[in-house]
Amino acid sequence: MTAPAHITDEQIAQFRDRTLAPAELLELDEHIAGCPACRDRLAAGVNPFKEIRTLRTDVAGHLRYDEIVAFSEGSATPEQRAHLQQCAMCQAEVQDLSRFRTELHDTPRAPRRAPVVPITSWKKWTLPAAIAAGVVLIAGGAVWNARRHQTQETATTAPKSTDAPLPPAEQALLDRAMAANRLDRASVLDQLIVKPGTLLGSSSESASFDLLSPVGTTVLTDRPTMRWTPLVGAASYVVSIFDAKFEKLAESPALTGTDWKVSTALPRGQVLIWQVTADRAGRRIRAPQPPAPEARFEVVTEDVANHIAAIEQQHPGNSLLRAVLFANAGALDEAEEALRAMDSSASERYRESIAKIRKPE
Numbered sequence: 001m002t003a004p005a006h007i008t009d010e011q012i013a014q015f016r017d018r019t020l021a022p023a024e025l026l027e028l029d030e031h032i033a034g035c036p037a038c039r040d041r042l043a044a045g046v047n048p049f050k051e052i053r054t055l056r057t058d059v060a061g062h063l064r065y066d067e068i069v070a071f072s073e074g075s076a077t078p079e080q081r082a083h084l085q086q087c088a089m090c091q092a093e094v095q096d097l098s099r100f101r102t103e104l105h106d107t108p109r110a111p112r113r114a115p116v117v118p119i120t121s122w123k124k125w126t127l128p129a130a131i132a133a134g135v136v137l138i139a140g141g142a143v144w145n146a147r148r149h150q151t152q153e154t155a156t157t158a159p160k161s162t163d164a165p166l167p168p169a170e171q172a173l174l175d176r177a178m179a180a181n182r183l184d185r186a187s188v189l190d191q192l193i194v195k196p197g198t199l200l201g202s203s204s205e206s207a208s209f210d211l212l213s214p215v216g217t218t219v220l221t222d223r224p225t226m227r228w229t230p231l232v233g234a235a236s237y238v239v240s241i242f243d244a245k246f247e248k249l250a251e252s253p254a255l256t257g258t259d260w261k262v263s264t265a266l267p268r269g270q271v272l273i274w275q276v277t278a279d280r281a282g283r284r285i286r287a288p289q290p291p292a293p294e295a296r297f298e299v300v301t302e303d304v305a306n307h308i309a310a311i312e313q314q315h316p317g318n319s320l321l322r323a324v325l326f327a328n329a330g331a332l333d334e335a336e337e338a339l340r341a342m343d344s345s346a347s348e349r350y351r352e353s354i355a356k357i358r359k360p361e
Contacts, residue, residue, distance in 0.1 A: 006035065006037060006038055006041075007028055007031060007032070007035075007038050007041075011024075011028060012041060012042060015028055015042070016042075062089060062090055063080060063090045063093070067080055068090065068093050070346070166311070166314075166315065166321075167311075170311060170321075170324075170325065173324050173325070173328055174320070174321055174324050177320070177324045177350070178320070181349040181350070182349060182350060182352070182353035183323065183324060183327040183335060183350055183353045183354060183357070184327065184328065185357045186218075186327065186328055186329060186330035188218060188298060188329075188330040189216065189217070189218075189330050189332075189357065190361070191271055191296070192216050192217060192218070192271065192296045192297060192298060192330070193216040193296075193357075193358065193359075193360050193361075194216075194293040194294060194296065194360055195293060195360040196291045196292060196293050197290050197291040197292075197293060207231060207232070207233075207280070207285055208231070208285065208287060208289050209228060209229045209230060209231040209234075209276075209278065209285075209287050210228060210229045210287060210288070210292075211226075211227075211228045211229075211274070211275070211276060211287055211288055211295045212227040212228055212229060213226070213227050213333050214226070214297035214333060215295045215296070215297065216296060216297070216332070216358060217297055217330060217331060217332040217333050218297065218298045218299065218300050218329055218330035218331045218332075219297060219298075219299055219300070219331060219333070219334075220299075220300055220304075220305045220308065220309075220326075220329075220331055220334060221299070221305075222262075222265040222266045222267075222268060222299045223261060223262045223263070223264070223265060223266070224261070224262055224266070224297070224299070225259055225260065225261045225262075226239050226241075226259065226260050226261075226262065226274060226276075227258060227259045228258050228259075228276050228287060229258065230258050231278045231280060231285060231287075233280045233281065234278040234279060234280045234285075235256075235279050235280060235281075236254040236255060236256055236278070236279045237252075237254070237255045237256075237257075237258070237260075237276050237277065237278050237279070238251065238252055238253070238254055238255070238276070238277045238279075239251065239252040239255070239260045239274060239275075239276050240252075240274065240275055240276075240277070241262065241266065241272055241273070241274045242272065242273045242274070242275075243267070243270065243271075243272060243273075244270065244271045244272075244273070246273070249266060249267070249272070250262055250263070250264055250266065254279070266299050267299065268299040268300065268301050268302060268305075269298070269299070269300070269301045270298065271296055271297075271298055272296065272297055272298060272299070273294050273295065273296055274295050274297070275287060275288065275295060293360075298330070300329050300330070300331065304329055308325050308326070308329060311325060312325075319338050319339065319341040319342045319347075320338075320339075320342065320347075320350070322334075322335075322338040323335045323336075323338040323339050323347075323350060326338060327354070327357075332354055332357065332358060335354060336351065336354055339351055339354075
């Protein structure tokens, strides 16, 4: 809307009753900041002490703005988490802040310039009027308005998005993760995370080593890096990758290290199995060994990989969003990597949920 020379009586009433639309409230807020006459009209007839008591009643027992921001970024105390589970108002604030940040980043808008008010002009505004007008601004919706302004200031220093807002499906995933403080298990993992087998008799192998990644997860690239623990005394290792029918798809040369990046593109959208054979003093020792389960993984489809890459490009720097997207695709290793970019206290509950997801059902 275009702000008038002075705000109308109807707008003043709506401002006090908190019935203005968000865009109108922002416009009137900017106008009032630079118009002493309209500030005086707002201050007229207001009982500051009554408004303060009302404000205290409104905000008592709810999360502060800084706590809402921390919660939207995945950080909160156990008490705050318990409050959010019981308080629909604060839960809506967390979700609204996330949506507003995305819209603010992604919607082109002309730069706003607040009117420059000479310092001398403030001397003409008496202290009582200033206090009354400030209280009216707060009572008229300043709790909500201040949160939006502070979010806007934070957004100016964050990496800028380059395209459309977050799609509704992904926004819903992010909102659900923040509200529950955990990541959901992707259905694709049901065929990748398997229970250990049963070993009949004793193992003939006294030495063993473990496969690290990718195991029980999906990956986004069709040329992933395979990693395993070292075997003491091993001279070399050979990595072999099979499809579900145990037809060999790829094999490494003899390696002296404990990682190998696959050199040929692996098929997407199907269960793959891999193993490592170590050569130690002429003996071949294979991992995994029973009763350890097969080391399974899957390369996500190209559509899924491209979709995640596009959202990452449009919303850079949002580690929690990346973790949610990866977990939804079953890419647990990538999700954990994204969480490592967050503060450890903020990501703790999400990392705990991944540990639970990795356990076979």
